[in-house]
Amino acid sequence: MKEYEEIVAFLDQWGCFQKVVFFLLCVSIIPNGFGAFNLVFLTDVPDHHCFLPDLNVSEEWRKSIIPKTFDLVCDDQWVQPFTTSVFFIGVLVGSFFSGQLSDRYGRKPILFATLAAQIIFTFAQVFSTSWTMFVILLFFNGLGQISNFVAALVLGAEVLTDKIRILYSSMGTCLGFAVGYMLLPVVAYFLRDWKSLLVALSLPCLVYIPLWWLLPESPRWLLSQGRVKEAEAVIRKAARWNKVQTPTVIFETDSVINTKSDKKPSGVLDLFRISSIRITTLILLFFPVFCTWKERYKTPFSLGAVAAFVALLLLETFKQPLPETLQQMHKRQRTKCPCIQKTEASEPVVLSDSPL
Structure with a gap:
């Protein structure tokens, strides 16, 4: 279909x-x-005032x-x-x-x-x-x-x-x-x-x-x-x-x-079981923790904003939109940074036997 x-x-x-x-x-x-x-x-x-006569x-x-x-x-x-x-x-x-x-x-x-x-x-x-x-x-x-x-x-x-x-x-x-x-x-x-x-x-x-x-x-x-x-x-x-x-x-x-x-039956655990979506799920889960930590210790820079950026925008930047269904999650490939190019292994050179 x-x-x-x-x-x-x-x-x-x-x-x-x-x-x-x-x-x-x-x-x-x-x-x-x-x-x-x-x-x-x-x-x-x-x-x-707590302890005053009737006013x-x-x-x-x-x-x-x-x-x-x-x-x-x-x-x-x-x-x-x-x-x-x-x-x-x-x-x-x-x-x-x-x-x-x-x-x-x-x-x-x-x-x-x-x-x-x-x-x-x-x-x-x-x-x-x-x-x-x-x-x-x-x-x-x-x-x-x-x-x-x-x-x-x-x-x-x-x-x-x-x-x-x-x-x-x-x-x-x-x-x-x-x-x-x-x-x-x-x-x-x-x-x-x-x-x-x-x-x-x-x-x-x-x-x-x-x-x-x-x-x-x-x-x-x-x-x-x-x-x-x-x-x-x-x-x-x-x-x-x-x-x-x-x-x-x-x-x-x-x-x-x-x-x-x-x-196939699916559930919440699929968000952690599937490797291609696990990192995004963990980032979104720790987002409130980062925000709370920022407010508690008054840090000048928000780690929560960085987490939201990485989880929501980075994948779109790499031309891999977030999946809409669990079926798309299963088909999803790992996100690869475009700035890191994988060098292809060179093929071994086979020398033919010389007639001499």
């Missing part, structure tokens, strides 16, 4: 279909910029932020950093399960299910009657947030192709996150009450509901499940939007079935 990008090459890379998918997926990532940093405003600890403090002042509402100061001041830790524990747990769920149930359903979970749990935090209730909801909020980001990243990387795929994976997702990150301080400036802030960050996300009918399922995932007709329907829809003609048969059913039957 031909490679997927060769089969859908007639669609062009940047038609109306690709532009809509690119833009809508970037927009779907904006709430992640809200959720990742809203605790900066929700758990801010105000200036206070004439207004109820409006007391309920403006979470530490005031639940008295999380003085002896309970450890709660503020612990709240942030609980959120990122949810992010960590979600990162383990989001890929597995999207592999089983599809990219599109998981994208919208996690987006709905993020909206619901963010809104439910408004009705928290205690800090414990707030933290439990916050954990599930973090779980849904990272799952939504991963699902959007994978869906765009599988629907888009070639240079547009690289542009979306590297810049598009980060741009959507940055928009949410920049809008958060503006909203928090005008809404000083933490409950109003959570409502403003959750309810507007209901506008994402119509995206269900605009965003497609990943044709690559559909093919991996043997659902050839549904994958062809997505491609034909893209062809109509791009105003190009489609061939009579896009995907050969027999080839897809044979490929699916021959498919």
Whole structure:
């Protein structure tokens, strides 16, 4: 069977279909910029005194932020950093399960299910009657947030192709996150009450509901499940939007079935088992460690930036783009530096016997 990008090459890379998918997926990532940093405003600890007699403090002042509402100061001041830790524990747990769920149930359903979970749990935090209730909801909020980001990243990387795929994976997702990150301080400036802030960050996300009918399922995932007709329907829809003609048969059913039957089970350990991708995986794993070490010891030069450069850019420089599937990982050759030329061994010279 031909490679997927060769089969859908007639669609062009940047038609109306690709532009809509690119833009809508970037927009779907904006709430992640809200959720990742809203605790900066929700758990801010105000200036206070621990042991003073009753003062004439207004109820409006007391309920403006979470530490005031639940008295999380003085002896309970450890709660503020612990709240942030609980959120990122949810992010960590979600990162383990989001890929597995999207592999089983599809990219599109998981994208919208996690987006709905993020909206619901963010809104439910408004009705928290205690800090414990707030933290439990916050954990599930973090779980849904990272799952939504991963699902959007994978869906765009599988629907888009070639240079547009690289542009979306590297810049598009980060741009959507940055928009949410920049809008958060503006909203928090005008809404000083933490409950109003959570409502403003959750309810507007209901506008994402119509995206269900605009965003497609990943044709690559559909093919991996043997659902050839549904994958062809997505491609034909893209062809109509791009105003190009489609061939009579896009995907050969027999080839897809044979490929699916021959498919070997794969897992996370393949990232370490395959020598051609092992070094890149290790660099990406140690990237957060380098960043943490830099912040801890205040080094003037970021080793994390070097690690990211080596992992993401060096391979492209050597004209070996990062693999899209595990099958491509198995076929991948070791990266060779172009500045080091391997000298060919000279052939031995065989002297013929002289007649003399």
